[in-house]
Amino acid sequence: MSEHIQLTGTVPASxxxxxxxxxxxxLFPDYSRSRLKTxxxxxxxxxxxxxxxxxxxxVITGMVVEVNAEIVEEQRFAAQPMPLNIVYEDDDILVINKPHGLVVHPGAGTPDGTLLNALLHHFPAIDQVPRAGIxxxxxxxxxxxxxxxxTIPAQTHLVAAMQERxxxxxxxxxCNGPMTAGGHVDEPIGRHPTKRTHMAVVATGKPAVTHYRVAERFRNHTHLRLRxxxxxxxxxRVHMAHLRHPLVGDHTxxxxxxPPQNASPELLEFLRGFRRxxxxxxxxxxxxxxSGEWMSWDAPTPKDFLELLTMLRADRKAHPDE
Incomplete structure (x- = not known):
């Protein structure tokens, strides 16, 4: 399936x-530069x-430019009826609160049952947008x-906004371990030199910056807010591991x-069972x-995350002198 695009414009003095x-x-800001160049x-x-x-x-002022092109769907994926926790929706964008366990895009080992498949069922016209608008x-x-x-115009503007931070x-x-203060990590990230499914801080990687602050401290863990x-x-995940404070449950x-010293059997069992x-x-x-309107959304902390915080607070309370 493809969509025919016909555009006409006159070269302005600028x-x-x-x-x-x-x-x-x-002339046509609704389309990405790479697409126009192609x-x-x-x-x-x-x-x-x-x-x-x-x-x-x-080009010179006054020239008439015409574009006649086809936007071809990159790959056909199946639309599948799956529940979506939609926080916001209008004619241009969707904001989703994704649960754990849901893969975003089909790939090796996960050919379907992904967020992309659910999006195609929820809004079939999104198959005209590359990567179903993700x-x-x-x-x-x-x-x-x-x-x-x-839509393609919405995607073009959002991708540009992402690139411009x-x-x-x-x-x-x-994370594991007590952290005394916030800060930031400015270290490049690329493929791990030997573990090809892992990422790592490597000199040849792409620039990456993560800001973090301490929200709450526990005996041997820290609750963080990050941007x-x-x-x-x-x-x-990579930046926190680089600081030697990998995230709880992140075995990769x-x-x-x-666990902290003298942790209760309940906390030990909970930490062993926290699999994400x-x-x-x-x-x-x-x-x-x-529209250009500034918009903001918040997603409530999920149940298992809240249970983790509750267990760590109980441990801290049981050992007030540590």
Missing amino acids: CNGKRLDQTLAE WITEGCVVVDEKKVDKPRER IHRLDKDTTGLMVVAK EITREYEAV LETGRTHQI YGGRPR QALHAARLSLHHPI
């Missing part, structure tokens, strides 16, 4: 002498009735808020149970991609 790809980005190289762009296939071609992902066992674009994402987490500047794969990055990383996307704030 674009006189500029490259064609730069001019198209200004349309040029594929011969989908006509300037003053002459086909132009070089993005660097210069702008950013949460790991399978991370809970919390995600924004999804329902204009979308605020705040998390809460519980992402960038959105690398497993960023919070060293978060095996580390203690990480929750608690707040999402952004400018609406179409």
